[in-house]
Amino acid sequence: MLIKIAQGLLLLAVFGFLHCSKGSGPFERDNLLDPEGTNWHPPMVIAMDDSLIAVGDSITIRASGSDPNGTVMEYLWALDGFSYKNKTDSGEITIAFQTAGIKTVLVKVLDNDSIESETDSIIIIVMGDAPINVSPVNGVLSQTARPTLRWIPGKFNSSFTVLLDTVNPPVSVKKTGVTDSSFADTTRDLKYGKTYYWRIIGVDPFSQTAPGEVWQFNTPLTSGMKLISAAGHVFSMGQNTTAMPVHSVQFTYDFFMDSSEVTQEDFFRIMGTNPSSFSETSNLPVEYVTWFDAVLYCNKKSELEGKDTVYVYTWISGTPGNGCSGLTGLSIDMSKDGYRLPTEAEWEYACRANTATEYYWGNGASNAYAWYSSNTATIQPVATRLPNAFGLYDMAGNVREWCNDWYTSYSNNMVYDPVGPAYGTYRVLRGGAYDDPFINTFASAYRTNDYPYTRSTSTGFRAVLSLSVSTPVIIYQPQSQTVDIGQTVTFSVWANGYPPPACQWQKNGIDISGATFANYIIASALPSDSGVYTVVVSNSRERVKSDSAVLTVIDTTTIKYVTTDSMVSISGAMFPMGSDLNADEQPIHTVSISGFFMSNTEVTQGEYVRVMGVNPSYFASDTNQPVENLTWFDAVLYCNKRSVLEGRDSVYSYIGISGIPGNGCTGLTGLAITMTNNGYRLPTEAEWEFACRAGSVDDFLWGSYPPNSIQDTTLIDSNAWWANNSGNISHAVAQKRYNGFELYDMTGNVQEWCNDWYDAYGSGMEYDPIGPMSGTSRITRGGSWTSNGIDLRCAARIYLPPVRVNWLGFRVVSR
Structure with a gap:
C-alpha cells in the first residue's frame, strides 16, 4: 500500500530530501540511433511525491513518459539508486523494501528508437524497528565538542537510549528515556581530537529495544580551552589585607585557558607518566x-x-x-604560540x-563552587563543582x-601585560586546595x-595559550569526494586564527549563498x-582560500556499462609489429593474433566507480572521462572484480595486496596470470x-603523417x-x-596499461605473444593528452x- 502521512512529509521538509530532476535534453552528445541529433525529443518522466513507509x-510508484516523435516502449527502474535492474511496460512498479534507511529510486523511459530520457528520482524513507541516523554525518569532522545527534524514529519507537563512546561499538x-529525535549534552564538552561512536536504541511501549547503526565523528583537534577575552580590559588586581597593594592591570591580548586543571589522563597522554599520589580515576587533576x-608538559604538548x-x-x-628538579639555562619566550x-x-x-567580590561566586563560602576541607578529604574529579562566569572549573579548591x-x-603602579620578575626563589601558586581549612585561601586574589x-x-x-591577531591557518582541508546521485555530501574545514575565522564556501569560484558554516552539506547530491x-576562511587580518575539493556525482543513468555484447569483436590475423623509427621498436616482426574482444573506449571513471567504489582520478569533472592516476595493479584488480561480478573466471590470481586496492595498489603478492580464462x-x-x-x-591510425614535421595539425x-588541443x-571518451x-581514443587522451613486462623484440614470427615472465617495467601504449606527435604512432612503446x-x-x- 502507498503510505503518505503528515509525519513523513514533515520529515522530508525538515531534512530537505525532496529532489526530483526533470530535463529535456539527451544525455548523449552523438546518438547513433538519431543521426539528425537535434531533431528528436527524449521522453519526460513525472514521479510521485516522496514518501515515508515501513519495512x-x-x-506503488507511478511515472509517466511521453515522446512527441516516438513511442515509449518501457520504463527502467533503479530501486537501489544506481543499477537499472527492473523494467516495466507501464509506468508503475510495486515494491517492498526489506531494510530500513533513506532510499533513492531512479526511473527513466526508453522510446522506440532506443533513446533514453533523463532521470527522475524520489526519496523514500523506509522505517524499521530501529532509528535511522541523520547527523552528524558518518565519518565527519565535527566543528564542536558539543554536537547534536539527530535521527529519524523507528516505526514503534516511543523513547530512545543514546550511546556515545570512544570505543566501537559504543557502550x-x-x-535514557529521550522522547525527542535529537540529543545534545549541554553540560560539558567532549574530549578534543577523538573519534566518537554513537548509536541510538529505539524503545517501544513494551520496553522492546531496536538498536540503530553505529556511526562515527571526530571532535576538533583543539583541546578543551576557554577563550578569555582580556585585550583592552583593565582590572583591579590584589586585595586589601591579603594581597596588597591593589593595582590596575591591563592586557593587550586575549588568551585561551584550560577550562579545568590538567587531568591525570591528559598528563599521561602527553608525558607517558603519572606522578600523582591519588590515581583512582583518570579525570582527577594531576x-x-x-x-x-x-x-615540560607545556613544551611537549606544544611540540x-x-x-x-x-x-x-x-x-x-x-x-x-x-x-624534574631543574632546567639548566631556562629562558621563557612569551611571544611564542605554544602552551605555557x-x-x-x-x-x-x-x-x-x-567580578570584584572576594570570591568569584560572591563574598561568602560556597560548597557548590569549590572542593576544600569542609566538603572533601581528598582531591576530586575535575569539573564537578560549578564553573565561574568564564566557564572555568576549580579556580578555587581541589589543587x-x-x-x-x-x-x-x-x-602601586598600573602595569601592562605583567610577567613577573626576571628571577627569584619561589614560584607563584594560586587557587587553594582540597586540604586548605580556611576559606580565605580560595579568594580570587589570594x-x-x-x-x-x-x-x-x-x-x-x-x-x-596567548593570542594576538593571527592569520587564519587551515588545519583540516576539504576532501574530494565521488558519490552516487542522491547521496549526502559533507565538505568540512577546520581553521585556526584569531579572531576566529568566518567561512564562505564556493563552487567553481562563486560564493554559495548561505554556506557560511564550517560544514557545507548537500543533502541529496545531483549531477549538477x-x-x-x-572555502574562504577570513578574519580581520587576512583571507585564506582552502585547497580545492572536487565533487563527482555519478549519474548512473548516463553510464553505458560495457559488456561483451557491446565490446568490439576483433578477428585474428597476422600483422607486422614494430617500426624502424626507434631502436626499442625494432625489428619489425610478424605476429599472429587470435581473435579477442576489446572495449571500444578506455575505461571511464563512471565504469570504474561502479566496479571498484572509488575514483582515483586527478581530473574528475565528468564521469565519462577516462579513469587515470592508477597503477597497473589497480587496473588488474578492476579486471578481476568485474569478471567476478559478471560470473567470469578471473585471469589474475594472487595471495596478498599491498597499498590501497583500486586507489594506489602497489603490489600483488604471488601474482599469476591464466590467459586461458574467460575473464x-x-x-x-x-x-x-x-x-x-x-x-x-601506416605509422598512425589515420595514415602516414610525418611525426617530426611542423605543419597543419588539423x-x-x-x-x-x-598536447596541441x-x-x-x-x-x-569517444569524442574523436x-x-x-x-x-x-587508441591514441591520445590517456596512455593505456598493457599486460606485458617490457623487453626487446625478437626477430622471429610469434603467435599470441604475452611478453617475458618477469621484469621491472610494464608496457604502456597510445600516447596521451600530454604527448607530441611521435608518441601517437601505433608502434610507439613506453614502459x-x-x-x-x-x-x-x-x-x-577478453577471449
Whole structure:
C-alpha cells in the first residue's frame, strides 16, 4: 500500500530530501540511433511525491513518459539508486523494501528508437524497528565538542537510549528515556581530537529495544580551552589585607585557558607518566608535580601540536614529568604560540571573570563552587563543582595551581601585560586546595608560593595559550569526494586564527549563498552539484582560500556499462609489429593474433566507480572521462572484480595486496596470470598494436603523417586529444574519430596499461605473444593528452614501473 502521512512529509521538509530532476535534453552528445541529433525529443518522466513507509510495506510508484516523435516502449527502474535492474511496460512498479534507511529510486523511459530520457528520482524513507541516523554525518569532522545527534524514529519507537563512546561499538549510555529525535549534552564538552561512536536504541511501549547503526565523528583537534577575552580590559588586581597593594592591570591580548586543571589522563597522554599520589580515576587533576614538570608538559604538548615552545633550556635535572628538579639555562619566550603556565595576572583575571567580590561566586563560602576541607578529604574529579562566569572549573579548591611568575611583592603602579620578575626563589601558586581549612585561601586574589622543585599532593596546574591577531591557518582541508546521485555530501574545514575565522564556501569560484558554516552539506547530491569546491576562511587580518575539493556525482543513468555484447569483436590475423623509427621498436616482426574482444573506449571513471567504489582520478569533472592516476595493479584488480561480478573466471590470481586496492595498489603478492580464462584482463602489447592498426601498416591510425614535421595539425586534432588541443586535461571518451575497428581514443587522451613486462623484440614470427615472465617495467601504449606527435604512432612503446600519473589509464579485453 502507498503510505503518505503528515509525519513523513514533515520529515522530508525538515531534512530537505525532496529532489526530483526533470530535463529535456539527451544525455548523449552523438546518438547513433538519431543521426539528425537535434531533431528528436527524449521522453519526460513525472514521479510521485516522496514518501515515508515501513519495512515490508508495499509501495506503488507511478511515472509517466511521453515522446512527441516516438513511442515509449518501457520504463527502467533503479530501486537501489544506481543499477537499472527492473523494467516495466507501464509506468508503475510495486515494491517492498526489506531494510530500513533513506532510499533513492531512479526511473527513466526508453522510446522506440532506443533513446533514453533523463532521470527522475524520489526519496523514500523506509522505517524499521530501529532509528535511522541523520547527523552528524558518518565519518565527519565535527566543528564542536558539543554536537547534536539527530535521527529519524523507528516505526514503534516511543523513547530512545543514546550511546556515545570512544570505543566501537559504543557502550557508554549518555541518556535514557529521550522522547525527542535529537540529543545534545549541554553540560560539558567532549574530549578534543577523538573519534566518537554513537548509536541510538529505539524503545517501544513494551520496553522492546531496536538498536540503530553505529556511526562515527571526530571532535576538533583543539583541546578543551576557554577563550578569555582580556585585550583592552583593565582590572583591579590584589586585595586589601591579603594581597596588597591593589593595582590596575591591563592586557593587550586575549588568551585561551584550560577550562579545568590538567587531568591525570591528559598528563599521561602527553608525558607517558603519572606522578600523582591519588590515581583512582583518570579525570582527577594531576598532582605531585614540580613547576618544572608542568613546564615540560607545556613544551611537549606544544611540540605534539606543531606549536613553537615557550620554554628553552639546555639540561634537565631529575625525572622529566615525575620529579624534574631543574632546567639548566631556562629562558621563557612569551611571544611564542605554544602552551605555557598562566602569568599570575592572567590567572587572577580569569578567576575573577569580571567580578570584584572576594570570591568569584560572591563574598561568602560556597560548597557548590569549590572542593576544600569542609566538603572533601581528598582531591576530586575535575569539573564537578560549578564553573565561574568564564566557564572555568576549580579556580578555587581541589589543587593549587602553579603560575609562570617568580614570586615578588606588588607595586602601586598600573602595569601592562605583567610577567613577573626576571628571577627569584619561589614560584607563584594560586587557587587553594582540597586540604586548605580556611576559606580565605580560595579568594580570587589570594597568593602563595613555593620552591619550583617542590612536589605536593595538593599542587597541580592548568595551561594557557596567548593570542594576538593571527592569520587564519587551515588545519583540516576539504576532501574530494565521488558519490552516487542522491547521496549526502559533507565538505568540512577546520581553521585556526584569531579572531576566529568566518567561512564562505564556493563552487567553481562563486560564493554559495548561505554556506557560511564550517560544514557545507548537500543533502541529496545531483549531477549538477559536481564541481570544484573551496572555502574562504577570513578574519580581520587576512583571507585564506582552502585547497580545492572536487565533487563527482555519478549519474548512473548516463553510464553505458560495457559488456561483451557491446565490446568490439576483433578477428585474428597476422600483422607486422614494430617500426624502424626507434631502436626499442625494432625489428619489425610478424605476429599472429587470435581473435579477442576489446572495449571500444578506455575505461571511464563512471565504469570504474561502479566496479571498484572509488575514483582515483586527478581530473574528475565528468564521469565519462577516462579513469587515470592508477597503477597497473589497480587496473588488474578492476579486471578481476568485474569478471567476478559478471560470473567470469578471473585471469589474475594472487595471495596478498599491498597499498590501497583500486586507489594506489602497489603490489600483488604471488601474482599469476591464466590467459586461458574467460575473464577480463589488460591487452597484451601485441593485441593492443594489432587493434590500434586495425589492418593498417601506416605509422598512425589515420595514415602516414610525418611525426617530426611542423605543419597543419588539423588531421591529428580530429583524431586524438594530444598536447596541441587537450588544454592539459583529459577529456570524455569517444569524442574523436574511431579507427578501422571502431575503437575510440587508441591514441591520445590517456596512455593505456598493457599486460606485458617490457623487453626487446625478437626477430622471429610469434603467435599470441604475452611478453617475458618477469621484469621491472610494464608496457604502456597510445600516447596521451600530454604527448607530441611521435608518441601517437601505433608502434610507439613506453614502459613504466607501476606508478600513478594523471595521463595513464587502461582498457580491457577478453577471449
